Amino acid sequence: MQDLYFMRVESENLKGVVELNGAPLFKTKSKISNVDYPINMWLKPQGNVVNVDLAVISEKSPWHLKLYLFLHDKNEEVPTPSRILFDLNQIEGLGDSRKKLDMNFDVKQRLPELTSVWAEAESLQSVKQEDIKEMVAIANAFATAVKEGRIEDVLKIIDYKISEDAMSEGKIKENLVEVNREGFEMLSSETGVEVSVVGNENAKVSMLGANKMVLLEKLVDDKLMDAIIFDGKDYVYEIPLYFAKINGSWVVVR
Amino acid sequence: MKYRILKDRLGNAYEVLEGPTGLKKKLIRFDDIESSRRFVRQLNLQPESLQMLSSIMCHDTAPYMAEANPHLENLSKLLWRGQLRVAAISGGSHFASGAQTNSVKAKDGGAYEFLPIFSLVGDAPSNTRTFSNPADAEEFIRNLSLSDQEIVSLGIKLEVPSVQSVQPQQNAARISKDIAKSLADGDVLVVAKKTTPKAGSSGEFKEELESVVESIPGNRKANLGPETEKVVCGVCKAKNLIVSCAHGRKVSPGNILQIVPDSDKVTKVEYEMFGVKVTLNKKFGGNETINSQMELEGNKLNSCFTLINPSGETVKQPQGKEKYSFNQELNKKWLVDQPPEILEIKASGCTGSALSTTVEVFPSDTYEVKGEISLFKDWVKEVNEAWESWGKSIFNLSPVELKPSIKGPSGTFGGSWGWKEDSDERVYYDVNLEFGLNPILGVGIELKVSFAKIGLAAAGVPPVISDFAANHLLDIFLKLGAGCQANLLGSPHHKFYTDGSKSVDGEAKFSLEGEILLGLAARVGSDFVVSCQVEGEGKCKAVGEDVVAIDRTGVSLQTTVKLEPFVGTVKLTTKMFKIRSKTNEKEWKPWGAIELYKSKPKKLLS
Numbered sequence: 001m002q003d004l005y006f007m008r009v010e011s012e013n014l015k016g017v018v019e020l021n022g023a024p025l026f027k028t029k030s031k032i033s034n035v036d037y038p039i040n041m042w043l044k045p046q047g048n049v050v051n052v053d054l055a056v057i058s059e060k061s062p063w064h065l066k067l068y069l070f071l072h073d074k075n076e077e078v079p080t081p082s083r084i085l086f087d088l089n090q091i092e093g094l095g096d097s098r099k100k101l102d103m104n105f106d107v108k109q110r111l112p113e114l115t116s117v118w119a120e121a122e123s124l125q126s127v128k129q130e131d132i133k134e135m136v137a138i139a140n141a142f143a144t145a146v147k148e149g150r151i152e153d154v155l156k157i158i159d160y161k162i163s164e165d166a167m168s169e170g171k172i173k174e175n176l177v178e179v180n181r182e183g184f185e186m187l188s189s190e191t192g193v194e195v196s197v198v199g200n201e202n203a204k205v206s207m208l209g210a211n212k213m214v215l216l217e218k219l220v221d222d223k224l225m226d227a228i229i230f231d232g233k234d235y236v237y238e239i240p241l242y243f244a245k246i247n248g249s250w251v252v253v254r
Numbered sequence: 255m256k257y258r259i260l261k262d263r264l265g266n267a268y269e270v271l272e273g274p275t276g277l278k279k280k281l282i283r284f285d286d287i288e289s290s291r292r293f294v295r296q297l298n299l300q301p302e303s304l305q306m307l308s309s310i311m312c313h314d315t316a317p318y319m320a321e322a323n324p325h326l327e328n329l330s331k332l333l334w335r336g337q338l339r340v341a342a343i344s345g346g347s348h349f350a351s352g353a354q355t356n357s358v359k360a361k362d363g364g365a366y367e368f369l370p371i372f373s374l375v376g377d378a379p380s381n382t383r384t385f386s387n388p389a390d391a392e393e394f395i396r397n398l399s400l401s402d403q404e405i406v407s408l409g410i411k412l413e414v415p416s417v418q419s420v421q422p423q424q425n426a427a428r429i430s431k432d433i434a435k436s437l438a439d440g441d442v443l444v445v446a447k448k449t450t451p452k453a454g455s456s457g458e459f460k461e462e463l464e465s466v467v468e469s470i471p472g473n474r475k476a477n478l479g480p481e482t483e484k485v486v487c488g489v490c491k492a493k494n495l496i497v498s499c500a501h502g503r504k505v506s507p508g509n510i511l512q513i514v515p516d517s518d519k520v521t522k523v524e525y526e527m528f529g530v531k532v533t534l535n536k537k538f539g540g541n542e543t544i545n546s547q548m549e550l551e552g553n554k555l556n557s558c559f560t561l562i563n564p565s566g567e568t569v570k571q572p573q574g575k576e577k578y579s580f581n582q583e584l585n586k587k588w589l590v591d592q593p594p595e596i597l598e599i600k601a602s603g604c605t606g607s608a609l610s611t612t613v614e615v616f617p618s619d620t621y622e623v624k625g626e627i628s629l630f631k632d633w634v635k636e637v638n639e640a641w642e643s644w645g646k647s648i649f650n651l652s653p654v655e656l657k658p659s660i661k662g663p664s665g666t667f668g669g670s671w672g673w674k675e676d677s678d679e680r681v682y683y684d685v686n687l688e689f690g691l692n693p694i695l696g697v698g699i700e701l702k703v704s705f706a707k708i709g710l711a712a713a714g715v716p717p718v719i720s721d722f723a724a725n726h727l728l729d730i731f732l733k734l735g736a737g738c739q740a741n742l743l744g745s746p747h748h749k750f751y752t753d754g755s756k757s758v759d760g761e762a763k764f765s766l767e768g769e770i771l772l773g774l775a776a777r778v779g780s781d782f783v784v785s786c787q788v789e790g791e792g793k794c795k796a797v798g799e800d801v802v803a804i805d806r807t808g809v810s811l812q813t814t815v816k817l818e819p820f821v822g823t824v825k826l827t828t829k830m831f832k833i834r835s836k837t838n839e840k841e842w843k844p845w846g847a848i849e850l851y852k853s854k855p856k857k858l859l860s
Contacts, residue, residue, distance in 0.1 A: 004778055004779070012793075026787075028787075030789035030790060030791060030823070031790065031791050031792050032788075032789065032790040032791070032793060032822075033787065033788070033789045033790075034773050034787070035785055035786070035787035035788070035825075036775050036785060037785045037787075037827075038778075038784060072778055076778070077702075077704075077731065077777055077778060078702050078731045078733070078775040078776075078777065078778065079775055079776075079778055165829065169779065171779075176781060179781045179782050179829050180830050183782075183828055183829065183830035183831070187830070187831065226832075230831075231836075232836075233837075234717075234721075234835060234836060234837045234840045235718070235721070235833050235834065235836060235840065236833070236834050236835075236836050237832070237833055238832040238833075238834070239832075240832075
């Protein structure tokens with residue numbers, strides 16, 4: 001079994017974001033939040049950076065943050081630390097002692113090459129307007145294909161991403177293709193769903209992963225949201241889109 | 255005081271006494287009403303006697319109408335409550351000890367004793383005079399040549415009817431007739447007393463009152479010598495009577511002194527607390543000295559003083575001192591409602607008006623328990639079982655899967671209870687407890703279990719899982735951390751007084767802290783689920799309440815453990831997209847506010 005890495009976050013009375021190499025993997029605005037997030041897709045062989053951008057919600061209540069990156073113990077079924085890559089060492093306080101946590105941490109260890117994107121993607125100097133238009137067009141094509149039930153078209157758009165996924169965790173790609181097909185078929189068949197997709201007028205991009213990737217989001221009422229959102233009666237389905245320029249073309253990579 | 259004599263089937267004789275009794279009586283006590291009923295039944299009384307005895311005191315003993323024999327029931331209650339007393343009579347006595355002597359000296363030198371028949375035990379003595387008709391009895395009385403005053407005095411002592419209705423001093427003749435009738439009817443006996451002429455006297459006989467008990471055939475009593483006639487002033491009266499106990503405590507303005515003898519015996523007894531048998535240290539028995547001091551006004555002679563001690567002994571002195579022994583060991587462990595022994599001390603001067611003081615003697619039985627924290631173990635077990643039931647009802651988890659860890663009880667517990675003397679004339683029932691249980695209980699649960707095991711039917715499945723991941727339950731795990739720890743600390747001290755008041759110092763406080771942490775995790779290597787982020791608006795707490803109730807009925811504890819509701823949302827990230835609920839209906843609410851555990855009030859002492 002391949003080495004699997006996770007990021008564990010437990011927060012109390014904090015809101016904001018924790019990023020790994022610029023990707024906002026943990027977001028919260030609730031008073032209590034916890035998650036174990038697989039990060040093989042996000043780790044580079046070296047130069048990994050954790051960024052904490054959290055603010056205290058209630059000044060009168062205690063807050064705490066537990067955050068660490070670890071190698072999973074292969075004997076366990078659920079994410080369990082075998083070796084710690086990075087540990088923030090639980091920090092805590094009363095609400096008014098530190099109102100904002102804004103920290104960057106370098107993860108010093110060298111790691112194996114878990115995915116191809118870091119080698120294959122171009123290093124970007126900037127993202128031009130036509131790049132944004134191209135990414136927006138891909139996003140819209142993707143959303144339309146889902147809505148219309150053209151699942152093969154959907155799978156074609158995210159083919160690189162599925163390959164990366166399989167490679168990062170040592171899985172069989174065909175299995176993941178089937179899982180994606182099943183998922184998007186289900187979403188496509190949901191009734192009463194409204195789709196909102198990023199447009200040229202509200203697109204926002206941010207570079208990450210040492211400028212190897214671009215996160216495409218839409219700005220709505222001063223809030224940044226995922227590129228594609230299917231808004232159902234009881235549930236919201238959010239599809240973040242990360243792009244990279246590979247062989248001259250923009251490709252959905254995450 | 256009035257006397258009644260009763261005999262049981264075995265021929266044992268008893269005096270029935272109303273009101274305070276002397277210390278020298280061998281009083282029979284009844285711990286419960288059943289034992290007094292048995293005693294009354296074996297007396298084998300005729301119905302009319304039973305009715306007469308049961309109606310002696312007519313207040314607050316309404317016949318228990320459901321009882322087949324209400325008079326038996328009434329009499330049993332009077333005896334049990336101590337409103338009537340019975341004392342065993344020693345063998346060899348024909349008459350009740352302490353029966354009032356009504357002796358008269360005839361002009362011919364003879365001496366006679368007039369005794370009511372109800373003070374007779376067994377057959378009449380051989381020197382008893384009997385009269386077949388009132389005329390013979392009247393002649394006998396005439397021959398005694400008693401003065402009018404002597405006749406009236408005798409009539410008063412014998413309580414003949416005419417002393418009630420007319421001014422006795424003015425109707426000696428009528429009273430004499432009534433006495434004669436009583437003699438003829440057999441209600442009163444006349445016993446001739448032996449008299450011994452005083453050696454060298456001028457004809458005055460020494461009168462020697464010789465009790466029938468002390469009469470020994472063939473022996474003659476020794477000549478005791480001349481009897482000195484007491485000289486009194488005739489006008490003084492009792493002004494003050496001060497009674498105090500050995501600890502210097504004095505009687506109240508209401509003329510009552512409450513005492514608890516100093517115990518002098520120890521033993522160990524078994525007792526059930528919280529359903530667990532424990533061993534108590536017990537003290538009981540003991541004695542206390544009662545001092546009395548009287549003052550007269552208007553007296554000029556030392557011989558005017560008359561003091562009647564608690565034992566009934568009459569002393570012609572202004573001071574008295576008696577030791578009261580409390581020998582009985584009571585079986586009941588909670589004695590707050592135990593009626594006291596009633597003793598009376600009286601003081602009078604020459605005019606006859608008396609002052610009296612009542613001494614109430616409370617049992618010296620006190621109990622002590624120390625270190626028996628094991629009696630709380632079953633309670634800990636019950637709380638643990640409540641957690642297991644909770645895990646079963648919400649997540650379908652068995653006790654084997656939950657595997658709660660249990661801690662406690664640890665620390666100290668002790669207590670003592672019994673009657674004590676206050677610094678004033680009062681006593682109180684003292685209940686003193688010390689709780690130092692930290693923790694008294696601790697329960698912890700930690701587990702990770704797949705939703706495949708929990709199943710979709712369980713109450714604790716998040717809607718997002720049942721709606722989207724029903725086919726992938728193996729890929730999602732529940733992480734549960736729950737537990738609570740409680741301690742019971744404090745030293746409540748209660749004093750219950752006989753007037754119903756109480757004083758309270760200190761309290762016992764039970765505090766419980768606990769919380770439940772819920773999390774979800776994707777199975778490592780899942781093809782479907784990337785992560786499950788659980789969010790909530792706060793920690794789900796376990797809180798505890800405990801009522802330590804101490805009142806006259808005893809000490810009881812009742813514990814409640816409540817869980818706050820858990821409300822959370824789950825962000826399920828799959829390989830394809832993120833899913834989050836947007837309506838309240840799709841939030842994760844495995845339980846509302848619930849009462850995890852509520853014990854029945856458990857009696858610690860009663």
